[in-house]
Amino acid sequence: xxxxxxxxxxxxxxxxxxxxxxxxxxxxxxxxxxxxxxxxxxxxxxxxxxxxxxxxxxxxxxxxxxxxxxxxxxxxxxxxxxxxxxxxxxxxxxxxxxxxxxxxxxxxxxxxxxxxxxxxxxxxxxxxxxxxxxxxxxxxxxxxxxxxxxxxxxxxxxxxxxxxxxxxxxxxxxxxxxxxxxxxxxxxxxxxxxxxxxxxxxxxxxxxxxxxxxxxxxxxxxxxxxxxxxxxxxxxxxxxxxxxxxxxxxxxxxxxxxxxxxxxxxxxxxxxxxxxxxxxxxxxxxxxxxxxxxxxxxxxxxxxxxxxxxxxxxxxxxxxxxxxxxxxxxxxxxxxxxxxxxxxxxxxxxxxxxxxxxxxxxxxxxxxx
Amino acid sequence: xxxxxxxxxxxxxxxxxxxxxxxxxxxxxxxxxxxxxxxxxxxxxxxxxxxxxxxxxxxxxxxxxxxxxxxxxxxxxxxxxxxxxxxxxxxxxxxxxxxxxxxxxxxxxxxxxxxxxxxxxxxxxxxxxxxxxxxxxxxxxxxxxxxxxxxxxxxxxxxxxxxxxxxxxxxxxxxxxxxxxxxxxxxxxxxxxxxxxxxxxxxxxxxxxxxxxxxxxxxxxxxxxxxxxxxxxxxxxxxxxxxxxx
Numbered sequence: 001x002x003x004x005x006x007x008x009x010x011x012x013x014x015x016x017x018x019x020x021x022x023x024x025x026x027x028x029x030x031x032x033x034x035x036x037x038x039x040x041x042x043x044x045x046x047x048x049x050x051x052x053x054x055x056x057x058x059x060x061x062x063x064x065x066x067x068x069x070x071x072x073x074x075x076x077x078x079x080x081x082x083x084x085x086x087x088x089x090x091x092x093x094x095x096x097x098x099x100x101x102x103x104x105x106x107x108x109x110x111x112x113x114x115x116x117x118x119x120x121x122x123x124x125x126x127x128x129x130x131x132x133x134x135x136x137x138x139x140x141x142x143x144x145x146x147x148x149x150x151x152x153x154x155x156x157x158x159x160x161x162x163x164x165x166x167x168x169x170x171x172x173x174x175x176x177x178x179x180x181x182x183x184x185x186x187x188x189x190x191x192x193x194x195x196x197x198x199x200x201x202x203x204x205x206x207x208x209x210x211x212x213x214x215x216x217x218x219x220x221x222x223x224x225x226x227x228x229x230x231x232x233x234x235x236x237x238x239x240x241x242x243x244x245x246x247x248x249x250x251x252x253x254x255x256x257x258x259x260x261x262x263x264x265x266x267x268x269x270x271x272x273x274x275x276x277x278x279x280x281x282x283x284x285x286x287x288x289x290x291x292x293x294x295x296x297x298x299x300x301x302x303x304x305x306x307x308x309x310x311x312x313x314x315x316x317x318x319x320x321x322x323x324x325x326x327x328x329x330x331x332x333x334x335x336x337x338x339x340x341x342x343x344x345x346x347x348x349x350x351x352x353x354x355x356x357x358x359x360x361x362x363x364x365x366x367x368x369x
Numbered sequence: 370x371x372x373x374x375x376x377x378x379x380x381x382x383x384x385x386x387x388x389x390x391x392x393x394x395x396x397x398x399x400x401x402x403x404x405x406x407x408x409x410x411x412x413x414x415x416x417x418x419x420x421x422x423x424x425x426x427x428x429x430x431x432x433x434x435x436x437x438x439x440x441x442x443x444x445x446x447x448x449x450x451x452x453x454x455x456x457x458x459x460x461x462x463x464x465x466x467x468x469x470x471x472x473x474x475x476x477x478x479x480x481x482x483x484x485x486x487x488x489x490x491x492x493x494x495x496x497x498x499x500x501x502x503x504x505x506x507x508x509x510x511x512x513x514x515x516x517x518x519x520x521x522x523x524x525x526x527x528x529x530x531x532x533x534x535x536x537x538x539x540x541x542x543x544x545x546x547x548x549x550x551x552x553x554x555x556x557x558x559x560x561x562x563x564x565x566x567x568x569x570x571x572x573x574x575x576x577x578x579x580x581x582x583x584x585x586x587x588x589x590x591x592x593x594x595x596x597x598x599x600x601x602x603x604x605x606x607x608x609x610x611x612x613x614x615x
Binding site: 251254257258259261262263266268305307308309311312313314315316317327328329330332333334337340341344345348349351352354355356357358359 | 421422427432433488490491492493532533536537539540541542543544545546548549550553554556557560561564565568572573
């Protein structure tokens with residue numbers, strides 16, 4: 001009897017030790033996808049490959065429970081061995097535990113937390129984003145991981161690159177359509193241009209911030225400069241890469257750089273790139289609809305300088321080198337002072353130096369005499 | 370002056386007589402005092418704005434409110450300087466109309482000769498300094514340099530202050546030109562005042578006649594011998610100090 005009892009305890013000990021080893025493996029390498037490798041997919045699909053499988057939630061919404069096997073095989077997760085149970089951790093076998101979510105949105109917002117297990121960095125970034133703030137303020141439509149990336153059929157989000165603006169455009173429809181007609185959006189769609197900015201280039205990816213803040217505003221010239229001050233990239237399109245440096249020397253640019261360096265959160269009005277060029281609707285300055293086309297420039301200036309006369313636009317020299325053709329007044333003033341100031345310095349300096357020498361030598365001679 | 374040599378042999382007694390000669394009227398001394406203070410304030414409030422991105426300027430311009438105050442001080446001082454310039458020009462016009470403007474300050478051919486002779490003296494080619502009248506060429510250069518540079522600074526300054534109004538009449542290109550002229554001319558003026566003017570009135574000799582209004586006999590003989598000769602030969606009443614009331 002005693003011996004039998006002893007033998008019966010052995011499987012229990014093995015089970016406890018086994019669970020401990022497994023748990024420690026999971027605990028110490030939580031980001032390694034391979035650890036989630038399961039063989040549950042085929043088992044789950046035995047029911048969920050039925051296109052008619054669906055259920056009705058308490059809100060009255062119909063939740064389709066169908067999973068397309070082909071699309072699943074195409075996604076980034078399934079072929080890498082990350083199967084159903086990696087995310088659906090509460091479902092281990094059939095029958096499933098009862099679904100307690102009132103509606104589809106509540107279900108999505110609950111399940112997306114599963115992404116954190118393997119993608120903790122990006123998940124944490126989203127918690128600081130504008131979208132998370134909006135959700136906290138009560139808007140449950142604010143996007144979560146699965147809204148942009150999909151849930152079961154996750155694909156690389158930037159292949160092709162046009163996918164990025166169209167993903168954002170699902171919600172930001174107005175900005176998307178404006179962007180598409182802009183010089184950047186047009187080049188992306190028409191020419192599959194690899195250089196033009198897409199939404200995420202300027203707004204960031206997971207930690208998207210509010211672009212209406214003063215900080216975003218004063219940082220904006222640097223943002224545009226990340227491409228427009230790139231000599232190599234600008235050469236490809238016959239654009240000047242000096243626009244940023246010259247802007248930084250202009251009345252607006254000096255002002256903005258001081259605010260950027262010292263008071264980035266304090267409201268001020270000196271023009272940054274987008275104030276004149278537009279934001280999502282940036283066009284080629286030669287385009288008759290461009291806000292910086294010579295025909296429209298006065299109206300653009302008058303946004304900040306109300307009531308100025310047509311001569312006013314001539315005061316803007318911000319993106320150009322000083323030249324006789326374009327800025328004759330500035331050219332002559334620059335020419336004059338290029339020799340006048342050094343001349344004053346040298347004449348005064350030499351004359352005073354000669355006088356000091358003569359004075360000192362004379363006094364020395366007198367005292368030696 | 371304690372260093373004075375014994376009086377000339379023509380003098381019979383041993384009492385030292387310190388003769389002084391009127392040089393600037395009260396009005397001229399006030400004009401200089403206001404000019405000095407306003408240029409100092411304009412430079413002190415202008416330079417931090419020109420070099421706003423440098424570290425030392427950021428000590429002064431520590432907040433946008435500070436910047437606004439500094440600009441306001443600059444503007445008010447500019448108005449004072451403008452009033453001073455208008456008074457100065459008005460007085461000159463008045464004196465011209467009454468045919469009483471003393472021509473001492475006007476540049477002449479003699480000044481160029483004096484400058485050349487002075488240069489020869491400084492490089493030991495000539496033994497003697499040229500003899501000067503009431504204003505030597507150095508003082509005329511000081512006056513006329515500041516006359517024109519303050520003119521440029523005032524015109525470009527008002528262009529920057531009221532750009533919207535200016536461009537109703539003038540092309541827009543004058544605005545950036547005025548910005549450049551204002552800040553560059555100010556530097557040239559500061560260099561000139563420190564090197565040229567400060568040397569002549571502080572280092573070469575301490576000349577405080579612009580504050581006191583008079584110059585002693587020794588300095589008159591050493592630096593304005595022509596005027597001195599003229600004054601001691603002629604009766605004092607003929608001398609014109611350039612004041613309205615004289």
